[in-house]
Amino acid sequence: MASSFNSPSSSTSPPAPSTSNNSIQIPPVPRPESFDPGPRDSGTLNRDDNDCPFCHIATVYPSYHPVSPPSSEATILHPEATSPQPATFVVLSTPLLIAFLDIMPLSFGHVLLCPRSHRSKLTDATPTEAAELGLYLRVLSAAVSRVTGVQDWNVVQNNGAAAAQVVPHMHFHVIPRPELRDKGRERFTSTMFGRGTREDLDEEEAAGLAERIRRGIAEVLREDLERDGKKAKL
Secondary structure (H helix, E strand, O other), rough: OOOOOOOOOOOOOOOOOEEEOOOOOOOOOOOHHHHHOOOOOOOHOOOOOOOHHHHHHHHHOOOOOOOOOOOOEEEEEEEEHOOOOOOOOOEEEEEEEEEEEEOOOOOOOOOOEEEEEOOHHHHHHHHHHHEEHHHHHHHHHHHHHHHOOOOHHHHEEOOOOOOOOOOOOOOOEEEEEOOOOHHHHHHHHOOOOOOOOOOOOEEEEEEEHHHHHHHHHHHHHHHHHHHHHHHHHH
């Protein structure tokens, strides 16, 4: 099937995912040569909420190929580009998705993953977006686990205010869970769904953490490409 890593400058909608027996096929791991990091068409973001902070982040930061991420010194990743809103530390940016560090993390390495286009709830995501979210949730989880050294984590996704969704732009949380005895079982579990004390992101360590996660994502994807190449030869 065609990769979703076509030029984001294209005015056409993303190609519909191929189907087999009425099931959506997960997109393949993108190859570097398949990605054209051209200028984005901001009109394709479908920004329904002018005050949405995640839409603002998606508008500011261009996509790059995750197998070859830019360094932390790259101007396209400058954390202050979202000013006057809080600094943003991007860890993944594709034509369809963007991921970044949570500004009030529940634990070290807490990241958010969301579609670029404004989708209020999970059911508002397109089939193509949903397939790519599924692909990168695994990759992002693996990268965060490697970088933090934490082998257990939560993937949390809330839909609506009654379900503790604060920003009305659907997103997944990837939250490393260090040993409960290190945090205190009661305190840690009470913060998992928005209750309890959340600390502000340490911006001095955030830049280095974001770069390590970007490199971790690239490492996981290269391993996937190598494994898929070996399977194709069998």
